[in-house]
Amino acid sequence: MRAEFPDFRLGTVLATSFTATLTERRGDAVERIPTPRRLVDWLAVSGLAVDSCTAAQLELARELREAMHAAATAAAVADPLPAPAVRIINDRSIQGRAAAVLTPEGDRRWRLGSASRVEDALSVIAADAVSIIAGERDGRLALCASPTCQAAFFDTSQSRTRKWCDMNTCGNRQKKARFQAGQRKNSGSVK
Ligand SMILES: [Zn+2]
Helix, strand or coil, rough: CCCCCCCCCCCCHHHHHHHCCCCCCCCCEEECCCCHHHHHHHHHHHHCCCCCHHHHHHHHHHHHHHHHHHHHHHHCCCCCCCCCHHHHHHHHHHHCCCEHHHHHHCCCEECCCCCCCHEEEEHCCCCCCCCCCCCCCEEEEEECCCCCCEEEEEECCCCCCCCCHHHHHHHHHHHHHHHHHHHHHHHHCCC
């Protein structure tokens, strides 16, 4: 049954991995958390395991996701941050309980409030978005060069010149399109 759902696109940055649960926003959008169960799965692989998720909590998550996307997009192009998006991000950040804890091996883990609620997990994601949009972390917010994607991503490359949100998908597709355009041109010149 699970195989019917689109795969997750997990990056190294929590906030933009979360906004990437909806891809191709400017084309044929792909919803990667179509059901509450899929959000539970995504949270589990992202180190934020929760016990359960309701339809209303999934709605809350998607609202946060789109607010993060709007705010990150504005930040990437140096536009003023949209006030409604900022309010949603802040509300989610405030209305959850989570604590960073150290494992014996020295890794950081998130410990959610007692019931491991979705709201607690969303507060961690919202706080991650805050730190990125506020420019606190080493990297640069940018928009994917693929016209059907234009996802906001966090560029941590040394040169800060990454063009695509994901090399394996958008980057590859773009390269292939260029290659095919080149082939067409070449075959045209032969005639
Ligand atoms: Zn992209």
